[in-house]
Amino acid sequence: MSSVEWEEDDPFEEQRDKIENPMKRLFLAYGRDYLPQVTVGILASVFARLLDLLPPLMLGIAIDAVFYEDAPFSEQIPLVLLPDAWLPTGQTEQFWFTIAVIGGAFGIGAAFHWIRNWGFNAFAQNIQHDVRTDTYDKMQRLNMEFFSDKQTGEMMSILSNDVNRLERFLNDGMNSLFRLSVMVVGIGVLLFWINWQLALVALLPVPIIGGFTYIFIKTIQPKYAEVRSSVGKMNSRLENNLGGIQVIKSSNTEPYESDRVDDVSMDYFDANWDAIKTRIKFFPGLRVLAGIGFVVTFIVGGLWVFQDAPPGPFTGDLSVGMFVVFILYTQRFIWPMAQFGQIINMYQRARASSARIFGLMDEPSRLAEDPDAEDLVVGDGDVVYDDVSFGYDEETIVSDIDFEVEGGETLALVGPTGAGKSTVLKLLLRMYDVDEGSIRIDGQDVRDVTLKSLRRSIGYVGQSSYLFYGTIRENITYGTFEATDEEVREAARAAEAHEFIENLPDGYDTMVGERGVKLSGGQRQRVTIARAVLKDPDLLILDEATSDVDTETEMLIQRSLDRLTADRTTFAIAHRLSTIKDADTILVLEGGEVVERGTHEELLDNGGLYAHLWGVQAGEIDELPQEFIDRAQERTARLIENAESDDD
Ligand code: ADP
16 A cells, blocks of 8 residues: 555544644643653663763772772762762772772662663553553444444554554653663763863764764655555555455466565565665764764873873863773763664654544544433334435435334335445444434434444344354353353244254354354354344344355244244345245335335235346246346446446
8 A cells, every 4th residue: 555545545634633742642641640650760760870870980980099099089079979987098998889889889770770661661551551442442432434444454553553652662762761861961961070171072973973863864764654655565465465365366366466466575675675775874874973982082081191181272180090981981972872863763653653543532423422312212112214314425325215114013125236225224223323314213313312222222133244253152142241041042042043053062162253163154144143132122133134044044044033023123134035025014225215115015016126126036037127127237337337436
């Protein structure tokens, strides 16, 4: 997927663009709860880094004041800050004192490092967990239009990649940031304190390294963007091919596909190689700069030590010990500078990820629940569609749908593919809101009741019977978690599923769904029917409930469905008209409109679309009027056209 397409497909772009400062929002909304952890982390980090600075300094002191005895111990930086009474005077005592300070710095430093890691990790992990669960909760409440293929990919990527990327900055990034700050400030202060003139020399490469790093980031960033985009394209291609492997094999296009994969992989290679070429120049370049700084400091400092203050602005003395301290500190100072780039990089990535996360979270729900909504109360189960019109986008898909179903009756929707049958029923479940008109259940508008009570009252058995990864029992009790084993068995019996379940390796405890035992379409369907039976809803929607099964199983299921629908208001969509011919009312839809309505017999007598469809299914193709065939061809052509324009 190219970056341009990506932008276009991006479902949350609009909200994301409105977010001004995602990192501030992240810290305010989520960081606050973990303030103690991050405070502990920051304090421990500062102490740990300060303690890290002690050993080199003590080494310098030991050289000057203990080994060479050229300078008074108590006047050394930073010992001068301590009262003389605390400091030993004898050479041996001073030696052991120095060792004790170095040992103590390592020991206590280690403890602080542990606390620092604990604090930052606790901070990062907790925020990550909270953000992930909040994003998931929000995602579940998004409108159905977000759940098409491309967009679920995008949501998956937000939930995993983006959320996980926060950790990099919240833990590693912030850690480095404080280390760097303490190093820069701490070492800077000490160097200037010891010898400000030499400090200037030693820090000379710092601005140059800063500039060099800046140029590096500017150069590498577009290259990384290119790498990410080519990875995206490659993954799409691979996913696509794995999904379509059957088509590839059956059309003998393996070599063609291998070439296509070769192409995208090569693009990825090129983009990566381009970035690598820049990256591998950076560190050697940095080494050269750091080396120059080192050599210059060594020359100036070295000459100063064994001759005298070099000509120019340099005055005073430089001891061997302090010279060593300078050399050690400059080394520690230069390298972290190079990490600034990385921190900025991590920050920017975390910022982009936060913006994507909040973009999703801010997506308004078109299906806002009325704050005063009350629970739906179903009595008889009368359902009224009052002049309903609706379109997913601007285009109207169903219009002027007007009908009434009395409690306990069955209403069937038939018509060609794409006529709008499923759409009509999705409106009842309030997957979408009607654009015009209203839908009422026992006089209550579906928009005025709580979504929870509405969906609890309606059972749905759809075309694709999706099973969750889990046991058969869990799949049947899904949504009716408190059911007893006996009730589960009863429901399975009613759905004609009990027998095949008993024959599975672990019976009701057999794992099914993705990664579990593969059930046939018909078996899956019966499990979902059992789920609906167990739920015992007031209203029932059967959306091509027997589409996936052979005629014999269909007969069995039909029997169980008849039992299920007997005294429940039922809506049934079916292609096989034989399954709905006993419905109380049949609505025939075409192009989003009701073109005929009546009972099976009435419609047959009518001799319209229904009678023709019935004729086709009864095998009377030869007797169909030409007009019917023409219309069917027109419809198919339209469907193909639509499908093609969807692909564009
Ligand atoms: P049927 O159930 O009669 O086969 P549908 O209700 O599924 O028909 O679809 C009716 C029309 O609505 C079709 O043209 C289809 O392309 C379109 N449609 C269905 N679902 C969506 C959706 N989520 N977004 C946009 N258009 C859709």
